[in-house]
Amino acid sequence: GLNGxxxxxxxxxxxxxxxxxxxLKVATVINIGTATIGSTVAAKGLGEVIIAGLISDNTAFILQGGLIVGLMAVLIYDAMGLVEAAITRRIGLRAA
Structure with a gap:
């Protein structure tokens, strides 16, 4: 009995x-990963430390940049998961 x-x-x-x-969560994490690649074309961003480490063969820079970007991606994914759970709980659905 409902219309469209x-x-x-x-x-x-x-x-x-x-x-x-x-x-949206997956797209956000992909964008974070892609933002690090932007430094290969001299864009200011998350991957500057990683690219500097690759150029100077400095493993500490590579690890520092990689760990920060990875941690940020995980934290944002988890935070968006909490938002998703709150929204689905509010409309009466269970999170999958």
Missing amino acids: TQRLFRVELPLALPLILEG
Whole structure:
């Protein structure tokens, strides 16, 4: 008995929301990883320390940059997971 708009907002979007949020989490982590690669073309960003370490053959720089970027990606992914859980709990769905 629902029209198309009601079905979209009351049924389909609430059911799709966990997958949409998971896609946003994955896209964010991919963007963090891609931002480090931007330093190879002289862009200012997350990978400057890594690229400097590769150029100067300095393992400490490479590890420092890699660990910081990796830790940041994990923390942001986990924080977005908490937001996802709160949103799905609020609309009455269980997180997958």
